[in-house]
Amino acid sequence: MRQGRVDIGQRSETVHRANLSAIVRGLHERGPLSRSDLVALTGLTRSAIRALVCELVDAGMVIEEPALRRGTPGRPSPIARANPRRAVVLGIEIMVDSIAAAIVGLGGVTLAESRLERTRGSLSPDRVVADITELTESLLRRVAVAPIGIGVAVAGVVRRSDGLVWMAPNLGWAEVALGERLTEALGLAVPVSIANDADMGLLAEHRRGAAVGVDDVLYVSGEVGVGGGAIIGGRPLMGVAGYGGEIGHMPVNPGGIPCRCGSTGCWETEVGEGALLALAGLPPDAGREGVEAVLREAAAGVPTAAAALDHVGRWLGIGLAGLVNILNPQLVILGAMHGRIHATVRPVMEVELDRRALRAPRESVHVVAASLGVGAPARGAAELAFEPLLADPAAFFGSAALAPQLASA
Amino acid sequence: MRQGRVDIGQRSETVHRANLSAIVRGLHERGPLSRSDLVALTGLTRSAIRALVCELVDAGMVIEEPALRRGTPGRPSPIARANPRRAVVLGIEIMVDSIAAAIVGLGGVTLAESRLERTRGSLSPDRVVADITELTESLLRRVAVAPIGIGVAVAGVVRRSDGLVWMAPNLGWAEVALGERLTEALGLAVPVSIANDADMGLLAEHRRGAAVGVDDVLYVSGEVGVGGGAIIGGRPLMGVAGYGGEIGHMPVNPGGIPCRCGSTGCWETEVGEGALLALAGLPPDAGREGVEAVLREAAAGVPTAAAALDHVGRWLGIGLAGLVNILNPQLVILGAMHGRIHATVRPVMEVELDRRALRAPRESVHVVAASLGVGAPARGAAELAFEPLLADPAAFFGSAALAPQLASA
DNA sequence: ACAAGTTTGCAAGAGAGGAACACAAACGTT
């Protein structure tokens, strides 16, 4: 009767699950909360909160601390806090020039992290999988807690369902079954979720950065390519297969420069790192240092550098205008290269935005630079890996996370 | 304690509400279902379904019919069907050249409808409100049932929260408080929801048309302007203020033709009705008949007409490629003018789409013409007006909809 | 020390769906 599909009917058990979820999610996302805070957050009664919190304490998910006097009248309310060592996840990022991994505990605490710098273009799937295995095993040895999930952010177009990396031009990958390969290589019997790096950068900003509490956010992250992600109505924009958010390849100038995707005049050809470096007369492989050099030169009054930034800023505004009209976000976050040039190009960008976005959506949007720096995708990937636990904490009551069960050990 | 905000905590009452909602929504969207269908749909037990259906029958929302033999073994299951006269809504559309209203009953049956043709540009807010009042009162007199909600689709940029029409260039409106004015003029003590016409056309297609069961849909509807809407992950893309979906004003050719929005090279300037007519050498006010003339001429081999369609088709593909990359929809529905020219321009459109959309999202998308014709926005508006009832049927158990309570009467 | 205000803890109560059983109706076979 109850086949694989989602049953929309609800039962008392569903209620309990949802309420446990609300508490754990609240503690994970907002930090420690008193019981009365939880009453206010959920709208449940004190008795219900008491029972639920006790259940979570018994399961080890939550630690309750005696109380603390806040100078307000009334009996002080005990503080509940997520137990970071009761459930940890592994957040991994595979970027163009580095690979990083972090172990994050419930509540969002980073317990350990490590990064390998790599030169661009030298990242074969085999090598990456080997690097990640090594990073991961050393981190897990250090922390000695078995993770409940693994999230991976990768700079490419990813099918969410099975973690197939359809295309990652900057890594030179095509159709790499990264999900399968990592599951096998790590040998940990937990789910591995693969996602796009920009989507994960956005998730990190939404949980821990500039977009906390904002339900309609657009994220633009320009590294070698221009990636992006969006949160619409509080939920990540994924699309039917999880390929959504590839804003770098929207045509903004169809008669323009050929793009490596096969089209011409994609946004990426006008606002990508390559465009900025080329206009500034720097070699295309100058990378992040090249961008810094352009910013320095422009500040020093070098005309080509200033013109390059002007061009990129202008086209940034043009593309954002379209996206603002389509998505009506409350916030636009510029990450990576675009975050770094934001302060400089802001005036020209806003000229185009003012001119080309419809007045109504224009007035409801703010554009800011990302607040999290390097490592944001890994943190977002960790949040992704936490999602099953946050959605149904009771499903994890049984698993004793404290016994490390490494693949090699 | 339980202030205005949404409490995320659940209680047994929530479960009951959700289950009633699932049943009513199922009957409304899918048509009559047997009790055992409802068991399969919800995953609840027979006992629970029985109790819930009986409750709905007692409230008059649902009519249960004896059974009917279907030639399958087993005891026949009684058929539950939504009672169309127990709850009706008013769906209204304000388009460039006509105003229409329909009374739709629970289950999606149109009980009465009426349309006023108007010449373009002659639609002042006062006149429109008066026309709607008249249309509505005559329909309500005919049906003699008081509506539980009113939905209005209007060809303009609308703020959902209060029904402010921020801008409707084709009607010549700016900042018209349509929600307030209609609430007052109609004098019915029920909520009036205003929305964009394309969003409502899409909602109609999603509930009753080509997009039934599809959770990621993009809708493009070109009339005088080019409007659009999207459903992402099963939910309408609204954005922070409900302005989302204004795809007509994404810049696709920033050095191109000035757009009436103040920008240049908006998609609308390349694929709007105005562009087609101008390229075909017809006057800009030739309207829908002009488009038909262009299609006829092209079929007859007139070069300018063919070239005009080629241009529009090509740019249609270019813009769709960007949108497909951004949203990764499963289905693109072309409504209004774009639905009519779809069959003709399909080849060139697909050339651009194949070339400019990334392979992964391109392969997961189908482009089709709208399946609902004239009147789709009004049907969508009716669905919008039903939403509160579908979300919480029990809240409407008290109200006796059968006593007509007209404004004038 | 006392009053006021807030929160905890506990026990009883109410709402809602689940499980199991008996029974009913239709189909196909013998």
Place this chain on the structure above:
DNA sequence: AACGTTTGTGTTCCTCTCTTGCAAACTTGT
């Protein structure tokens, strides 16, 4: 025409979960 099989209803009792109401605990301010 009688049989068993299948599918589904109706009913009763049970379990789960949150709410209600009351007394006690704790802090602040007078």
